[in-house]
Amino acid sequence: MSPNYQATASAPVNIAVIKYWGKRDTKLILPTNSSLSVTLDQDHLRSTTTSRADPKFTQDRLWLNGKVDEIKPDSRLETCITEMKRLRKKTVEDKDPKAPKLSTYHVHIASYNNFPTAAGLASSASGFAALVASLSHLYELPVDASTLSLISRQGSGSACRSLFGGFVAWQMGTKSDGSDSLAIQVAPESHWPEMHALICVVSDDKKGTSSTSGMQRTVETSPLLQHRIKNVVPERMEKMTRAIKDKDFDSFAKITMADSNQFHAVALDTEPPIFYMNDVSRAIIALIVEYNRLSRENGGRYKAAYTYDAGPNAVVYAPEANMKEIASLIIAYFPQKAGDFKDVLGLFGAEGAKDINK
Numbered sequence: 001m002s003p004n005y006q007a008t009a010s011a012p013v014n015i016a017v018i019k020y021w022g023k024r025d026t027k028l029i030l031p032t033n034s035s036l037s038v039t040l041d042q043d044h045l046r047s048t049t050t051s052r053a054d055p056k057f058t059q060d061r062l063w064l065n066g067k068v069d070e071i072k073p074d075s076r077l078e079t080c081i082t083e084m085k086r087l088r089k090k091t092v093e094d095k096d097p098k099a100p101k102l103s104t105y106h107v108h109i110a111s112y113n114n115f116p117t118a119a120g121l122a123s124s125a126s127g128f129a130a131l132v133a134s135l136s137h138l139y140e141l142p143v144d145a146s147t148l149s150l151i152s153r154q155g156s157g158s159a160c161r162s163l164f165g166g167f168v169a170w171q172m173g174t175k176s177d178g179s180d181s182l183a184i185q186v187a188p189e190s191h192w193p194e195m196h197a198l199i200c201v202v203s204d205d206k207k208g209t210s211s212t213s214g215m216q217r218t219v220e221t222s223p224l225l226q227h228r229i230k231n232v233v234p235e236r237m238e239k240m241t242r243a244i245k246d247k248d249f250d251s252f253a254k255i256t257m258a259d260s261n262q263f264h265a266v267a268l269d270t271e272p273p274i275f276y277m278n279d280v281s282r283a284i285i286a287l288i289v290e291y292n293r294l295s296r297e298n299g300g301r302y303k304a305a306y307t308y309d310a311g312p313n314a315v316v317y318a319p320e321a322n323m324k325e326i327a328s329l330i331i332a333y334f335p336q337k338a339g340d341f342k343d344v345l346g347l348f349g350a351e352g353a354k355d356i357n358k
């Protein structure tokens with residue numbers, strides 16, 4: 001009987017506070033600006049992926065949430081799998097002639113998301129991070145998370161940040177081969193454990209415009225994007241990094257909300273315009289703005305920060321001490337059975353992609 005080559009890994013989603021939106025190279029997935037995110041908790045929104053290599057397999061195959069997902073030639077999936085096999089050959093098989101030649105076997109991969117796929121909750125981020133992490137365990141690659149982030153980036157840009165837990169930057173890089181466009185950890189979760197996130201699922205429908213096609217249209221048509229990438233994001237990256245290092249929630253909140261607003265402004269500046277938020281999303285913004293205004297009017301500080309990805313669902317970052325109040329405010333204003341508002345979940349995360357078993 002042939003040996004069993006199989007490994008399972010999971011990866012959580014990450015939600016950006018400085019948004020990635022725009023590619024300078026669509027094949028390698030090189031972004032037009034750097035970005036920064038927080039990786040959420042493994043327990044709530046995550047992808048779990050099992051990979052198996054077997055000389056008897058006749059082709060590479062993927063099942064997503066139990067359904068066959070075709071691996072098209074030259075697709076991002078194919079690129080990630082090919083790159084992982086190449087890394088196996090280079091870092092293991094070429095060095096040790098006795099190592100099994102797993103890079104020559106086909107793989108079967110099964111992945112499950114425990115939350116809505118393609119609904120603006122970053123399934124492409126956890127999905128491609130978990131895929132790369134599971135192949136890395138299967139192939140026993142002696143490489144670090146930043147090296148793996150170079151490959152998951154080629155599956156979905158935001159996926160490179162889910163290889164790490166805590167606060168993570170994706171440095172856009174300058175090289176045309178993409179070798180310096182990778183993720184680094186700005187600070188581990190343990191640096192700022194009071195930081196929590198509340199996910200408000202306004203809608204779990206599949207979004208109308210995928211991130212990939214939406215951002216491409218923005219690059220082609222939006223003058224505001226050019227201003228954003230040249231004049232706004234570089235300074236925000238520095239200020240956000242400092243806010244995280246100093247655990248300065250006021251600055252974190254101001255930059256997070258400003259960047260979410262500008263990302264959605266850039267989507268609106270696209271031709272034809274893209275609307276990711278809906279009326280419920282905007283009402284949640286109004287609620288958080290008012291909550292902060294009341295606090296600050298009374299000499300207090302910012303208490304919460306909203307951010308929206310390419311979809312209507314809100315993510316609210318806040319110190320844990322405020323979370324109960326925020327959750328009850330949201331539930332009071334958006335009763336779950338009465339409106340669109342589907343779910344409220346408190347979470348925060350730590351670890352990035354992790355090996356589950358072999």
Ligand code: ADP
Nearest residue numbers: 047111117118119120121122123124127210211
């Ligand atoms: P989202 O907002 O959920 O990230 P995207 O439009 O960016 O939406 O990406 C959704 C796509 O990501 C899916 O259609 C699928 O191709 C891919 N994807 C999602 N989850 C996984 C997974 N677990 N494994 C592999 N690919 C995945």
Ligand code: DP6
Nearest residue numbers: 016019020156157158211212309310
């Ligand atoms: C709004 O990473 O999903 O969530 O690279 O084309 O797969 P592709 O796009 P994707 O875009 C994410 C956009 C965002 C912002 C962010 O996560 O930084």
Ligand code: CO
Nearest residue numbers: 122124125211
């Ligand atoms: Co995505």
